[in-house]
Each structure stands twice: as structure tokens, then as C-alpha cells.
Amino acid sequence: MSVRGLLSALRARLRAHGLPESACGTVEIVLAEALNNIAEHAYAGTDRGEIGLHARLGPAELVCTLSDRGAAFPAQVLPEGRLPEIGPGQDTLPEGGFGWFLIRSLTRDIHYAREAGGNRLTLRFDVPDIDETAT
Amino acid sequence: MELLETCHDTVKIVxxxxxxxxxxxxxxxxxxxxxxxxxxxxxxxLDLSNVAFVDSSGLGAIVAAMKQMGEGRRLDLAGLTPDVAKVFRLTRMDSVFVIHDRADATG
Structure with missing residues (x-):
């Protein structure tokens, strides 16, 4: 399954559980950045690699865990994710470096662990409390 | 990618x-x-009304598209859908572009 396929499957599941569109969008943006990061860095130089996604929707919280068997983060530390500076001129505008900023802005908490030759990234989101019994 | 182009006197809508x-x-x-x-x-x-999703690579490509047009030319955006607007707002890129509600109302 591609990154696109995984994102669209996750969004369909979240929508089916009654998560509002705006929260679905937030989750998709963060997961897209995290998955692209795994594809571009953890699995750099290979054209395929497995990524596990586990998502748990609880009261007012969504926890997504991504696991892969790729390379570790440099020094096993997550990027700081500072917003790239917007310079005065058109020529100096940033064309990248937004990914970790978006991940950190849109999550409540992120946690990274390197274990048994793989990476595990846990992303926690505040989401509206869904009462599934209400319908 | 196929893009649709329409020209109106002094403005091109893509x-x-x-x-x-x-x-x-x-x-x-x-x-x-x-x-x-x-x-x-x-x-x-640039009419983005069909685009439901932009990630940071897509955002970078839109910025690059503006830069590659060259000095003295202007790229505006129109028709941002909610998730796309959120990415522009959070990264403050909404301050870099003139953003119109609809492409046909850019005057």
C-alpha cells in the first residue's frame, strides 16, 4: 500500500467513527508528514519498506503509532521543527522544512523510540469527544 | 500533471x-x-478548488512555482479547501500569497 492509500484508508475509518472533518484533516496532515519522512529518510535509497500503523481512538484522544524497520533518526532525536523563516524577497522564500513544524504544531505530544532495530513514533492528538452511542 | 489554463486579458488562471x-x-x-x-x-x-490535500512537499512546490516565474510576476491562489487553508495558515504562507475565495472573482 502506498502512503496515499494508507492515508485515505485511515481517513475513511476516522470519518466512519464520527470524527469531524477538521480533526480528520489535522490527522491526515500529520500522518502524511510522518509517513513521507519514513519513506524519504528511514527507508532512503530503497523503493519499498514496511510501515505499521496502529490507531486508537479514545475519549477526546487519538493515538497513532507508526513503526518501521528503517534507519534511526540522527542521534536518535526528533527534529526540532522550527518554522522556516520567511525572508523579505521572493527569492529567499523557503520551499521546505515545514514537515516537523506541522507535526509538532498539530499534535499534543510525540514520542520516539528506537528499539530492536526499528523506529516507533507515537503521535497523540486532542480530538473532540465522540459519543458513538448518540446516533 | 495536466493543468487547465484559461486566459482573461491580463490574468491567466491555472x-x-x-x-x-x-x-x-x-x-x-x-x-x-x-x-x-x-x-x-x-x-x-492558481485555482486550488479541486485540491483537497497539500502536504509540505506540495506547499514547497507551490512556493517554487511562484519563484520560478521570476521577478516582477505574480502568483495568487484561489479556492483553498479547508485542509489546504490550514497548511497555509499554520506555516504563515498565507501571508506570502494573495488568496482569493474564488478564481473567477480575482478581477
Missing amino acids: TVPESRIDAAAAIRFKDAMRAATAEGPDHVV
């Missing part, structure tokens, strides 16, 4: 017919924009 400008589409989008903006009016409006 419409993205696909629903995503993401890591898988960013380079194709940037190349198609180079071709679409190589000639014609200095003022171009």
Missing part, C-alpha cells in the same frame, strides 16, 4: 484538476507549472 499535491505529485506539479507560466500574462492565479 486550475489543478487533481485532488492532491503531495510528495508523490510535487515534482510533476512544479514542472507543469513551469510550462503553464512560461509565457503569457505576468499575473497568474
